[in-house]
Structures are given as C-alpha cells and as structure tokens.
Amino acid sequence: MKNKSLMIGLATGAVLLATVAQAGENAAVQPNQKKTGVANAALPIMTETLEVKLGTPEFAQLRAKRLEWFNQAKYGLFIHWGICSIPAGEWNGKPVEGDPISIQKDGHIPGAEYRKLAEKFNPTKFDADAWAQCAEDAGMKYVVYIAKHMDGFAMFRSQVSPYNVYDATPWKRDPLKELQIACQKRGLILCVYYSQTIDWEDPDALENPWVSGGSDDEIVPRQHIFKKDLDKYLERKAIPQLKELLTNYGPIGMLWFDNPFGMTKERSIRLAEVVRQLQPDTLLNTRLTIVGSATYLCDVQSLGDNAGPVSIHPGAWETCATLNWCWAYRAKPTAWPWAKTADGGPLSRGAWSGYQYSDTEWKTPKTVCLTLVDIVSKGGNYLLDVGPTDKGEFPQEAQDILRKVGAWLKVNGEAIYGAGRTPFGAEFGKPMDTYVEAGRKVQISSGTDWRCTTKPGKLYIHIFKRPANGRQLVPMSTTITKAVMLGDPMAKPLNLQQTEAGWEVTLPETPDPLATVLALDVANPVVPIKSDK
Template sequence: MTRLAVLQPNMRTLLITSVLGAALAAAQPSADEAAREKRLEWWREARFGMFIHWGIYAVPAGEWNGKPITGLGEWIMNRARIPVGEYEKLASQFNPVKFNAEEWVRIAKDAGMKYITITAKHHDGFAMFGSQASKYNIVDATPFHRDPMKELAAACQKEGLKLCFYYSQTQDWHEPDADGNTWDFPDESKKDFAKYLEEKAKPQVRELLTNYGPIGMIWFDTPRIITKEQSQELATLVHELQPACLVSGRVGHGAGDYDSAGDNQISVGKVRREWETPVTMNDTWGFRKDDHNWKPATVLIRQLAQVVSHGGNYLLNVGPTALGEIPQPSVERLAEVGRWMKVNEQSIRGTTAGPFPYDEPWGVITSKKGKLFLHVFDWPREGMVLDGLKNKVRSAQLLAGGKVLDVSQRDENGFDALRIDTPATPPDLNDSVIALEIEGEAQVDPSLLQQPDGVVTLSAYMANLHKAAGSKMNLDSRGVISDWRSAGDWADWSFKVNHPGVFNVVLVTSEQKYGRGWDGGQHVVVEVGGKTLKKTVAAGGKQENPSNPYWPYVISRIGRVRLEKAGSYALSLKTSAIPANQKYGLTLVSVRLAPAK
C-alpha cells in the first residue's frame, strides 16, 4: 500500500496541490531567464548585423616604421611591440574628416542588417567616444574632437537600427594594470587588475550605457584573466543600467545572454543556446591597406544562410579607414548582399534552425511556423528531392520571381521523399530559396539518411564518442573532433540507406587555422556492414571549406565496402595506432560513403 493511500482526503488534496505547484513552478522560467528571453527578442528577429572595427590603428594600417606587420590590423600595437608612448602619437594623426554616420547606417540598412556593433574601445585602450574616465579618447586626444558614437546613435535611432558597443574589458595595452601589454609592463606581480576594472572599464561601460540612449548590446571580448565574479559584475552592471541591453558571451564564465562562436567560425549541429558568429569580409578586422583578400558576395550570402539555419546570428565586419570611409570593396559586397536580402528577407528574418540535424548536400534549411525555406546553393539538374520530411507540403514557391513549383510526396524504399519540379536554371546563383508551406510543425526523420545523390555523410558532430581513460578527445565549436590522440578513442554512427551498393569510404579531416598544421599517419579501422577496412591516414587532396574557409579540409581515401540491402547500418571508426608526439591527432570532420562509379 502506498503512503498516499492511507492519507485523509483533505491531506491527499494538499499533497497533490503541493506537488503540482512545485512541478508548475519548475516548468516556469526564472525571473532572470524570463528577462534574458525578453532581451533576446529583437536579436532573434534581426539575425544579421554589422560589426565595425575602427580606431587609431587605422592610421598605420598594418605598417610600422615602413615595414608591414603580420597579423590583424587592430593588433599592430601588440604584434610590433609598440611602446605606449609611441602608439599614443597616432591619436594626433587621426582625423576622420570623411566620417558620415548616416552613410554608414544607410549602408548597413540597405544590406539588410538590423544592428551595428562598433568598437567603442579595442585592446589598444583608445576610446572612440568622449570619456571622463580616461582622456585617451577621440574627443580629447585627436584633432577630430567629435564623438562619432553620438552621431551613430542618432543615425541608428533615425533608421530603426540597434546600436551596440564592443568593449574590451580585460585587454587594455595602454594600462599598466590591465591584461595584454607584456613589453611595457612585463612584471605581472605588480598588476592590479581589479583597480583597472574599477577605475577605467566599469566607468566607461557606465558612460556608454548612460550617454547614448538605448543600447542593444555590450559586446565584451577576450575574457582571459577576468574572474567569474568580475564577469558577473560587468553583466549585472549592464543589466542594471539598461535592463533591455544584451551582454555578449565573451564577457566570460557563462555570464552573457548568448554564446559567441570563435572568430570566423560557423558552428554546426545542435547548439546549446542562442549564438552569434563574427566574420571578416577579408582577412583582418581593423583596416589594413595591404589586405585585398575579399570574400565574394556568394560566400557571404551562403554563410549568412548557414549560420541562421543553425539558429545563429551573422555579424559581418567592416574596417573603415583612418579618414572614416568604409572600403569600397566592402560597400560593393554589402550592396549585393542587400539585393539578395530584399528578395529573400523572409527566409532569414525571425527564422529558426532547420528541422534536420544535418545540412543538405545542396544547401541548408531555415524555419518559421508552417514554413520551411530551402536555401539551394547547388541547383539540381533534374528536379529536387528532400528525404525525411513527414509533413504534407501544401505548396512550394521560389522567392525570386514567385514561380509556384509542382511537388509530389511518396515512400521510396522506406524514405519519405518530397520531389520538387525545379526549373532548369537557378533564379539566383548565390542562393535560390524555395519556400515550402507545410501542415503543422515540421516533423522529420532524425536519422542520418543517405541523400538523393547516393552519398552518406557521417558528420563528426553526430558521432557517439568513446573516450579512453585520460583522453582529451573533444568536439570543438566547428563540429570537428579534436585531440584524438589516443589509440583507445573511437567513434560510431547509425545511418539509413535506401539505395545500397558499393561505396568508397573517405575520411575528411581538418587542417589548423590558415592551414598551419595537420597530422596524418594514424592507423584507422573502419567497420561497417560486416566489413572491415584498415588504412593509414594520408593526405589525398584538399576540399574547399566554405563554412570555415580558414580551416582547409584534407581528403583521405580508406577503401571500398558493399552494403547489400536497404535498411539501417552502423559504422565505427577506431584508431589501432597513432604516432607518438602528435600535436593535433586525428581532426575528424566526417566519414563519407560515396557510391563507387
């Protein structure tokens, strides 16, 4: 007999009421979480913003004493180890007479951006706003004597864009007590970081949130030595001064309102919560006169779609010159992005992640209630097939031109197959969007499915990881398995095939950023469909990585297997031996099974 059965009726009612009340309370978000959700509303709707890196580092523009300095434009003080006294002289040369806040805001708005995040203070410590906390600022220390942040605030309010401020809270190379300057202030034992935080960082954050009207976000960066308590103090300060203002994930220690991916990194797979990725248009953030490696508009548009398809925001950077002009190549690319957004805005703005746990071979999917938007990068030659969608499709229509497309749905060897009758040529070479109207909330087969082109892609982020004792094997923010350096580590996947046959098995691995390092030589064992393949990993070619172009992919051919019939399969990847002292180990992106020809 249960304890409840011997209670009197009124006691049972009290107990049941208490239990239900506790359950309902647990289901309700906390006050802090409810406030965070409210702050995120505009940001989720926006999806696309402009990042601006602008400061006195635009004067040397990547060159010091007549010599080019490697690295990012805004890091020249650090990379060239420029003494504070010498770097300060740049302020007297900074006079951006061509700065026009309304023009900058118009460029952003016409590109389809809904917010602007600008460097109020970068790591060099120079404030691009009038500050009482430090005279090392654009109003007091330059011949310009204007506050561009006030002008941007007015222009953003006029055009309906959110203004957000980047603020480097930990690194400040101008200050002896802050982090980062080891050439002027090498004795770490003499540094009082708390003093810097209280006397400069917090007062300047207070100024930014007091003097410029409603601010959408404070975009903190590089937390480094900041403590958990100090990160939380900054987040609390922001929310006390402006409760609707977001705090970026880089404030540190999970104190932000959302997560930030690494620079120029696009997260894949399922993410824990809202996220944003900052992306350069060329190779630098702050202006460099010798950086002409501009990404094509096609790459920018597709990256935007891919980020949003995984539930993220895309923050695209421009680096204005010392005269205050956004470089013309940036303006041209933003104009092309804007033309695409004008036609396809509904497939980006206010959308959520696609329903499938993986990207499609032809592109990506974004979602809204009752709609799916198919962003087709690689246009099909003979109609399009989408496997795994269980909802009835009411209609399909191209956003560019509005043409209604014929669709059919049927079972094909156990797969729910949607066929779309597409025209012979794509309406947009950058990204052609097909809007599907569906019945109900999107329901899909969550399994890894063989795609209509016959390929099975087993992405690292969908693997079951099995780690040996002491292993550092992990899944990084790009969805790549990193630090696979133990022979006891292994991974496995389950997947479905509806067109069996002979397949070439290929490993796709990642080089380090900018191609600076890759380890091969691992002895791998692949088991699938009752077959075993053994091979030593060797570079067999490169694969373009448009999502994260700074991390090239390497192809390694493992062998062939025959999958005899349609149905479910499992594949395991193990390492029987790994060369000693490998720096990176096996950096797995995916295992790919492609039909043998």
C-alpha cells in the same frame, strides 16, 4: 581582432546557455532606453539580489524578452576602427605580422610612440549616415561598434580618460554619438564592443607584454594577471566608461565584451550588475567571463572568431567573422615570404600554413550568403566585420559585397529574419577542416548544396547548387500543401511529387545567382526521412 591565445575557454557557456528561450518570431523590438543618473555616479553593489534572481522563472522570462530583437535580427555589422587604422598594418615602412587592430602589440610599439597616432587621427571622410546606410542596404539589423579595443583608446568622448577620440585628436568629434543618431533614423540597433580587461595604455590593466617588459613568448603571460591590480582598473576606468556608454548613447542592444582573462566570477557579476542597473534590456555576451560557472550572467554565446558549429547549436549564439582576412583596415596586401603552401606556392584562403594577411582577398557575395543561411539554419546570428580606413570610409569592395547580399535579402529576407533551425541536418554533410584568420584551423560543414530555415507552418529551402535533374529533394514525409519560389510576385505554385525519399519540387528554370529559395507550406511537426547514403 582578438588575441589568439585568449580564445581558450570562451565556449564554456554552451551547455548553460542551451536553456535560453528561442524568442523573436515577431517583429524586431528596440531595447528600452534606461537612462539613469550620470555616468560616474556610484551604483550599489547588488550581487546578492542578482544571484537570487538567477535561475528563477522571472529571470528566464526577462532574458527571453531581452533576446527578442536579437533572435529576429540574425545579421549584424561589426566595425573595427581606431588610431590603428593610420599605420594600417605597417610600422616604419615595414609590414607588421598580425592583424592591424593589434599592431601595437604585434609591432612591439612602445606606448609613447603609439599614442602619437592620436595626434594624426583626422578622418575627414567619416560619415555616420553613410555607414548606417550601408548596413541598412546590406540587410543588417544591428551594428556593433568598437568603443574601446585592447590599445585602450576610446573611440567615443569620455570624461573618464583623456585618451579618447574627442580629446586626444585634432578631429574633435564623437563618432559614436553620430552613429547612434544615424542608426536610430534607420531602426538599426546599436551595440558596443568594450575590452574589459586588456588595455595596453593603463598600468593596472592587462598590458602589452613587450611594452611592460614581460616575456613575449605568450600574448598575455599568465603571470601578468597576478602582477596587475585589475580590480583597481575596473573600478577606475572600465566601469566608469561602461556607465558613460550606457547613459550617453541611448538604448544599447548588447555590450560585446572580449578577452576575459582575469574575469573571476565576482568581477563578472560586478560588471553585469552595472549593466542591469542602467539598461536592464541590454544583452551580454559570454566573453564577459572566462569562468564557466559565471556564464549564466550572459545572454548570447559568442563562438570563436570566423568559426561556427558544424551542426544545429542550442541557445542564443553568434559567430563574428571578417569579410577578408583582417578585422581592422590594412592598406597594402601583404604575403609573408615564408608562408607557402605544401607545394611551395603562395597561400590562399583555405590553404594556410601560417600568417598571411591580405586586405584584397574578399569573400564573395555567394560565400557571405551561404554563411549567413548556414548560421541561421543552425540557430545563430552572423556578425560580419568591416574595417574602415583612417579617413573614415568603408572600403568600396566591402560596400559592393554587402549591398549584393542586401539585394538578395530584400527578396528573400522572410526566410532569414526571425527564422528558426532546420528540422533536418543531413544537408550539413560531414565536418571538414579549413583555415581562418591568424592561421587557425576550424571545422565547417562540408555540405554546401542546400540549407533549410523555418517558421511555424513554413519551410524555406535555400538552394545553392541546382540539382542536375532540376528537382529539389526535401527529405520528409510531412505533407507539403503549397510550394512557391520566394519573391515570385505571382506566387506561382511549383510542381510537387512525393517519393520514398521525400518530396521533389520542380525548380524554376533560372536560378538566383546567390541562392534560390523555396517557400513550402507544411503541416507540423516535420518528420524527416533519413537517407541510407
């Protein structure tokens, strides 16, 4: 999905965003629709006004209000789809190293050749209702759709550039408009992704260095920033297209920016004020800007791809992740012949030594469930990706996995939606290294036995590994007044026993295959008992 060298500095807003209010214990709130004028109408420059409001109690209250739906939702669907789905990871019959979403760059494909893909784009099996229904069945509450990725091709009908899905393809449909309607029917919050500085089709944006004749030693050589007229690009294409997205598609829950090379404080403010003028309730993520001093403009911290914190994390934040190894669709599983493990065998998840992309190595429903609960227990949201085929369908494997987790959420959603952070932390264990997409090494929590999420007067203990003695220890001295298995229609009280180490809860005989969830009524505040182990 991303240029791997561009991830440097994207977490600079962690401290500044720590003061974001933890809202959203109530029901989900749809963002207010703010449809003002036409897409290409000029907006006044309001930098001074915007800066005056920053840091005031009024600004903090508005941000908290904007975040209500996000803090309630917790789980969303990312959709990476475009004309890149036609080659699906191959060019001229050969696999291209890297993610299919960036095949133009990774395959050194000249712009004139790549643009011809639009002439072949005809996703006859696209059904926005099927996409939205899958998201609803999965228990997801919002959808982030790729409106324009780094290749510059707009996956919506745009009057700004003819390089878009309606005008440049034989399909002649606007999938974003259809998805907007489908999401609205189901109460899903629609969000859009927009690559604000990298656009390999536009001469003034940061480009594919191979196409533009630059060095391929770096994904986007820094010297290209100074050779480009990025302000011209922003005013001529990016901002007008953002206005289209904000005026033609109803309420937008979040504008999901990415790869902010060249986004100075002034440019970041310029884009932020466009959003605040047209849809003041729309959230902004921290990949709007690479300038740490400008992250106060943003509402949601975007952590690294396929990477989350190893402990409780402050503020409003989100982890985006792939369901397999790829962001966009790869038609054929591919293992690079030189990519081997230390013992000479083929690579598998968690054993990277270089690129190895396979669209058939899927995360299991239990892994997805554990990751979701882990992220929520640390205070964040989980944005999980699916790459549709060139025909417009979600891979069946992805649908099956998502719906299995969705079935679990129908029973246990109370412990996820609007839930807060754990009062403990020892359950995370020590940090450990693992490998994710593009062979990047990240740290994750080693403990996988259980997690805890919270609501006022409630603890939810998610058990992924049943203790051998059948009793779950809750390490706190706080009194538990009632313990039941979440989803038990009879709400049968479970046996409790207080020990020096905390409370032991006798578990039901049959565990849930994904996670058994205990609902505990407790007094506040929770007082953890620290173990000497």
